[in-house]
């Protein structure tokens with residue numbers, strides 16, 4: 001893979017300051033040189049501020065004359081004074097059925113097209129609005145008569161017929177406006193390529209009109225928001241990039257910022273910023289954009305700039321040696337046409353116990369697949385059963401199958417298992433003859449569910465409250481295909497709280513099909529990521545503020561590579577141990593890039 005090139009985005013407000021010299025160009029250039037940036041995005045519109053074409057061209061020249069590749073940028077989804085109707089989410093975004101807005105965004109695209117050959121649209125470009133006009137247009141197109149309050153209620157209930165139709169409405173509206181009022185004026189003015197960025201909130205893409213397979217038919221490329229700020233799992237940065245690449249057939253690049261996602265007043269911690277950087281690079285994107293120049297020039301972001309300086313060259317050069325495809329438990333890549341309530345961002349939590357995931361539009365034959373609540377009803381389960389070697393079900397998927405959301409085929413997958421309890425508060429967890437109980441300075445009662453009554457199933461992880469013993473992870477057989485019911489994912493954050501043997505059971509079950517398995521050498525293994533590639537590269541990340549000792553076992557027949565590990569990059573210590581495995585000692589908040597051969 002070629003090295004991921006670095007870009008910096010300059011917002012319209014900063015472009016104006018550069019044009020008027022209230023921000024000296026030399027300050028910006030100094031930062032670009034320091035970071036070894038190759039491309040600069042020069043924005044012409046944001047939150048009501050238009051940068052006139054002559055100022056755009058002037059600032060573009062400042063960068064291009066110094067050898068930087070220059071492209072345009074625009075934040076046409078944002079509302080400003082003088083525009084038409086808007087939706088307010090704490091930030092204001094434009095209504096797409098208001099002609100006043102459409103005329104202004106057309107102006108923005110036309111002016112940018114007169115200056116730039118290509119442009120990147122920031123991710124406020126989506127269908128956010130539920131104003132009375134938008135609801136009336138929705139009713140008109142689909143022959144409905146919902147009110148705004150009914151619509152909002154239905155959208156908040158997950159998979160409902162109204163939510164599914166609203167997703168279609170949002171997509172059609174966004175695509176029409178994108179085609180006629182965004183791409184067309186840009187090209188008519190002389191521009192050529194329009195790339196659209198999708199945000200980090202992948203679970204709401206479809207309801208907000210961002211149906212990626214349709215977007216690529218209108219735009220020339222897709223950029224991905226990989227912001228993993230505080231309090232979220234940075235595995236999501238890696239996962240969303242693989243997902244969008246799969247849905248779009250490729251990505252142009254990834255982008256993140258310096259915000260903490262909490263009060264927006266303070267920058268994200270440097271440790272989390274480095275996590276974001278690493279998890280944005282492990283999907284091997286062609287470009288990474290840092291948002292934005294102004295923030296990176298502020299004194300409070302100097303530690304972040306230093307972190308990029310320190311880690312970026314080493315990471316991008318090490319990862320450029322990766323020649324293989326990502327390996328993992330296969331996730332059928334579908335965008336749910338609703339905002340999912342069950343299994344929302346579940347991949348980020350499963351990825352953070354050291355189980356790599358791999359989104360795939362076409363499920364490869366003979367693969368290990370994870371089915372979540374999000375796909376039930378959108379996928380042919382009979383076809384899936386005929387393809388997979390093993391099928392894993394989340395708690396959410398099991399609940400939907402029990403509710404009959406996939407009809408007879410769903411009951412078949414559950415092999416006749418029935419609901420016994422919705423939840424069970426367990427204190428003792430048993431796996432492979434070992435029993436574990438949390439309790440030392442920690443809560444010991446932890447819920448699992450749904451609890452199934454399966455006559456023919458085999459309990460893999462058994463739980464007890466001291467009286468009853470029930471299965472929390474269960475192996476079923478549907479038409480001879482092993483089905484693993486993971487009745488432990490209702491509260492995904494608890495995956496990090498259960499006793500270690502629960503996480504190990506999941507890693508063992510996936511590892512025996514993947515051929516790469518992580519287990520703790522000492523202490524628990526949680527809040528860690530494993531990225532595996534078919535050419536034998538592995539990236540192990542310790543997101544914790546404490547040391548982590550992991551053992552890696554490789555089965556060459558399954559994963560296609562073998563041999564001893566070499567540490568390519570990182571502060572870890574690697575040592576081979578008995579049984580063909582090796583151990584990796586990871587210091588707090590660190591990573592190891594390894595090559596096994």
Ligand SMILES: [Zn+2]
Nearest residue numbers: 095129131134
């Ligand atoms: Zn509206």
